[in-house]
Amino acid sequence: MAREYKIEDYRNFGIMAHIDAGKTTTTERVLYYTGKSHKIGEVHDGAATMDWMEQEQERGITITSAATTTFWKARDGKMHRFNIIDTPGHVDFTIEVERSLRVLDGAIALLDANAGVEPQTETVWRQADKYRVPRMIFCNKMDKIGADFYRSVEMIGSRLGAHAVVMQLPIGAETEFKGVVDLVEMNALVWRDETLGAAWDVVEIPDDLKARAEEYREKMIEAAVEMDETALENYLEGKMPSNDEIRALIRKGTIAVKFYPMFCGSAFKNKGVQPLLDAVVEYLPSPADVPAIKGVDAKTDAEIERHADDNEPLSMLAFKIMNDPFVGSLTFARIYSGRLTKGISVDNTVKGKKERIGRMLQMHANSRADVEEAFAGDIVALAGLKDTTTGDTLSDPLHPVILERMEFPDPVIQIAIEPKTKNDQEKMGLALHRLAAEDPSFRVKTDEESGQTIISGMGELHLDIIVDRMRREFKVEANVGAPQVAYRETITRRHEQDYTHKKQTGGTGQFARVKIVFEPNPDSSEFEFETKIVGGAVPKEYIPGVEKGINSVMTSGPFAGFPMIGVKATLIDGAYHDVDSSVLAFEIAGRACFREAAPK
Numbered sequence: 001m002a003r004e005y006k007i008e009d010y011r012n013f014g015i016m017a018h019i020d021a022g023k024t025t026t027t028e029r030v031l032y033y034t035g036k037s038h039k040i041g042e043v044h045d046g047a048a049t050m051d052w053m054e055q056e057q058e059r060g061i062t063i064t065s066a067a068t069t070t071f072w073k074a075r076d077g078k079m080h081r082f083n084i085i086d087t088p089g090h091v092d093f094t095i096e097v098e099r100s101l102r103v104l105d106g107a108i109a110l111l112d113a114n115a116g117v118e119p120q121t122e123t124v125w126r127q128a129d130k131y132r133v134p135r136m137i138f139c140n141k142m143d144k145i146g147a148d149f150y151r152s153v154e155m156i157g158s159r160l161g162a163h164a165v166v167m168q169l170p171i172g173a174e175t176e177f178k179g180v181v182d183l184v185e186m187n188a189l190v191w192r193d194e195t196l197g198a199a200w201d202v203v204e205i206p207d208d209l210k211a212r213a214e215e216y217r218e219k220m221i222e223a224a225v226e227m228d229e230t231a232l233e234n235y236l237e238g239k240m241p242s243n244d245e246i247r248a249l250i251r252k253g254t255i256a257v258k259f260y261p262m263f264c265g266s267a268f269k270n271k272g273v274q275p276l277l278d279a280v281v282e283y284l285p286s287p288a289d290v291p292a293i294k295g296v297d298a299k300t301d302a303e304i305e306r307h308a309d310d311n312e313p314l315s316m317l318a319f320k321i322m323n324d325p326f327v328g329s330l331t332f333a334r335i336y337s338g339r340l341t342k343g344i345s346v347d348n349t350v351k352g353k354k355e356r357i358g359r360m361l362q363m364h365a366n367s368r369a370d371v372e373e374a375f376a377g378d379i380v381a382l383a384g385l386k387d388t389t390t391g392d393t394l395s396d397p398l399h400p401v402i403l404e405r406m407e408f409p410d411p412v413i414q415i416a417i418e419p420k421t422k423n424d425q426e427k428m429g430l431a432l433h434r435l436a437a438e439d440p441s442f443r444v445k446t447d448e449e450s451g452q453t454i455i456s457g458m459g460e461l462h463l464d465i466i467v468d469r470m471r472r473e474f475k476v477e478a479n480v481g482a483p484q485v486a487y488r489e490t491i492t493r494r495h496e497q498d499y500t501h502k503k504q505t506g507g508t509g510q511f512a513r514v515k516i517v518f519e520p521n522p523d524s525s526e527f528e529f530e531t532k533i534v535g536g537a538v539p540k541e542y543i544p545g546v547e548k549g550i551n552s553v554m555t556s557g558p559f560a561g562f563p564m565i566g567v568k569a570t571l572i573d574g575a576y577h578d579v580d581s582s583v584l585a586f587e588i589a590g591r592a593c594f595r596e597a598a599p600k
Contacts, residue, residue: 011082074282105286111140137164138265147173318389333394463480488557559599
């Protein structure tokens with residue numbers, strides 16, 4: 001089966017924003033206008049297509065990133081294939097956003113026109129910077145009381161330190177918001193309310209906006225021509241670029257993450273969505289436009305690249321695991337290179353296991369269609385993988401590659417949980433195991449002292465929803481303790497400590513002396529150990545004992561017993577005894593030395 005759409009006509013993008021900026025509503029409109037849903041789902045009715053978990057519909061928030069494939073006929077008359085991932089905006093679900101950004105080629109950052117740049121906008125923006133994701137900005141909710149487009153533009157510069165290139169101006173604001181001025185074509189689009197936003201009229205720019213439109217068009221062209229030396233020279237000589245040239249240059253700058261084209265509208269009032277879809281095609285990259293993904297050869301550890309090409313060896317990244325009520329466990333994967341056919345075996349290079357591709361599905365929120373084959377650039381859901389977890393690479397067994405792993409933050413809050421009945425006990429273990437496989441930011445452990453099961457996550461809402469899902473999906477009733485914040489301890493200044501461990505009881509004794517400098521480690525929260533021993537004051541074979549001893553105290557700090565982070569220890573001197581010294585003696589000395597030094 002040949003590829004239906006050229007890779008250049010693919011757009012893999014996500015919608016990211018602060019909570020309540022209107023991500024899901026915007027995605028709903030996109031699905032409506034691209035013909036995927038026949039009725040618009042409203043978030044506040046609990047009917048949004050992308051929010052398919054019961055908890056999402058009850059709470060009106062998006063928890064898991066739903067992946068959807070849909071199609072759009074752009075200005076050039078060609079059909080384009082969109083793979084859209086709707087991401088949560090609540091800070092407890094940062095992990096979902098991080099995962100989606102990892103596998104997307106571009107993103108639309110939504111702003112609430114009334115609030116502008118909000119705290120979580122900054123968080124997701126930084127995450128997108130980390131993966132260098134090209135972005136466009138959509139200033140949503142222009143119909144809201146207090147909507148201010150120009151303030152939002154200013155905040156992008158001041159709060160995010162980003163260069164927004166304004167591509168549209170709003171016509172009116174709040175209840176008077178009618179449409180937008182297109183600064184490339186220099187005309188105005190006014191939507192007809194009676195058609196649910198499906199139709200609009202192209203009219204002249206209103207007189208009161210003409211001067212402002214000229215000013216912003218000038219800024220847009222200046223940003224565009226800087227992307228190409230010839231265009232810049234022509235512009236400085238007074239030759240204006242054509243509209244098509246402007247679009248090509250804006251595309252170039254967007255893909256290079258030099259600036260971010262900015263649009264406006266109101267998804268809820270169905271205004272501004274279609275030009276945004278055209279802009280996705282015109283300015284966001286296809287899988288072929290982004291740099292090749294880097295990885296390491298699983299056999300030789302040499303760095304290699306995989307390009308977005310069907311003829312290269314297969315490589316894909318599992319970025320999400322989801323339990324589907326009908327199919328069981330589903331693994332979402334982004335194919336970076338090669339083609340995937342139903343029935344073949346692939347290598348999980350991270351775990352060193354083989355996986356057989358049984359069912360391959362294309363997802364629309366939570367409805368699905370079986371597919372026989374998928375290509376570079378596709379996002380597919382695979383049913384029945386046994387050993388694959390989030391962040392694993394699946395690749396061609398003859399050309400094994402490990403794509404870079406994702407990094408996930410440590411949980412910040414924990415609660416004790418216990419089953420209500422004996423019957424729930426076994427089911428709870430299974431449920432927690434399944435949920436932890438789905439979500440790397442959720443951890444389960446057993447407290448050694450109390451024997452309680454402790455679950456930890458990114459916030460109270462996160463853990464609430466986990467407990468709720470246990471009840472609904474796994475029919476497990478559980479009692480939950482009060483949330484405990486996962487505190488950490490560290491040291492704040494440099495201190496040098498000398499410690500001698502001596503034990504003589506007849507026969508072989510124990511002797512070890514260490515002199516260690518302890519200091520804060522500003523570069524990392526990890527424990528770092530180094531030695532600056534000269535002249536063999538401590539023999540090489542005893543040094544690992546010192547590190548092991550210090551490390552063993554890290555799990556319980558000297559002040560309140562919380563785990564310690566951000567400590568650097570340097571062994572600078574010591575002494576040993578030919579008969580009485582051993583690795584164990586130096587381990588005890590290292591441990592006691594840190595215990596004495598930490599409170600100081």
